[in-house]
Amino acid sequence: MSARLDRPVAYIEGIGQSVVKKVDLPKDVDILNLATNESSFGASKAVLDAIREQAEKPHRYPDPLSTELRHAIGQHFDLEADQIVCGNGSEELLDGIGRIYARPGDEILFSEYGFLQFPIVAYRAGATAIKAPSPNLTANVDTLLENVTERTKILFLANPENPTGTYIPASEVRRLRDNLPRRIVLVVDSVYCEYVDDPDFTDGLELVEGHNNVIVIRTFSKAWGLAGLRVGWAYCSASMAAVLNTMRGIGNVNAMAQAGAVAALSDPSHVDKVRRETDQARKKFIKDLSRFGVTMVPGAANFVLVKFPATQTNRKAVDAFRHLVSEGIIVRTNEDYGLDDYLRITIGTIEECDQVIDSLDRFFN
Ligand SMILES: Cc1ncc(COP(=O)(O)O)c(C=O)c1O
Known part of the structure; x- marks a missing residue:
């Protein structure tokens, strides 16, 4: 019997059609897309100038280590560049984390309304997606901790979450980290953090210190206005960063994206x-x-x-x-x-x- 190459392995089939939704759009009408949480405010002029300049050099490969970009991020956020890994959007990093740390039989835990990509990451890894209940449409540290088992390998927390937009305060994120067994990777996905202006909010960066199981995910897609360039970054211990580097494509962040993100940081x-x-x-x-x-x-x-x-x-x-x-x-x-x-x-x-x-x-x- 010939192999069915139009059929993926069984657990991939579970993803179904949820990856990309199709919408039938009317003709002859200007389209306003308010479905993907991009910024309507564009990117800074510094970005546009940088990518125009980079557009003259399409024959050159990008720096496979995103060196200048990691150093620019490090300088801007006061972080060590060797603890930063850049991705083709943060979605590449989330996906890679699933492939690195979870296998069939393992569990990936997240809250009910965390972010649609979390179950997809689990499907792709063949792991079991476990949803912790979110009373009041907000992540709940108690229900997350109650759902930890010996099979849990990764806990994804989006803060704020998507689609609810709700977040838990810094004290709760810290409580989650401190009560989670250190064999479990805690991923704090803070891609919307730039919009939160509350003294009791954390983007999670300070929770990485001294913890070899915490990864913070950030992006240039939202408030920085670079969704189309695809640049995200992860911050974690240097040893975890070395592991994350093994799963990404060599030229994962293209040259225009690297130049654009460096320029974005020059104009905060x-x-x-x-x-x-x-x-x-x-x-x-x-x-x-x-x-x-x-x-x-x-x-x-x-x-x-x-x-x-x-x-x-x-x-x-x-x-x-x-x-x-x-x-x-x-x-x-x-x-x-x-x-x-x-x-x-x-x-x-x-x-x-x-x-x-x-x-x-x-x-x-
Ligand atoms: C919670 C969350 N995490 C990650 C992403 C992925 O963003 P990107 O791949 O553009 O960095 C999104 C995109 O909407 C999101 O809502």
């Missing part, structure tokens, strides 16, 4: 501006949304999770989704999280948020 005021403007837009958007009788999950990232009435005919989240798409606005449905009544909407500029409000006005009235 851009991120401050993005944070301020996102915050302003969020406040107005939430106030405007409330007049439709929907409820908002109090999140801190650059998106808002909105609950639509579950019972009203033709006013459910899926109806709102179809209506918005028919007007060229793409937002995200959340049935894959079991949150069928919710839409996740990226906070764009005030004008973009107003466009959503105008469209919902037509939907509700």
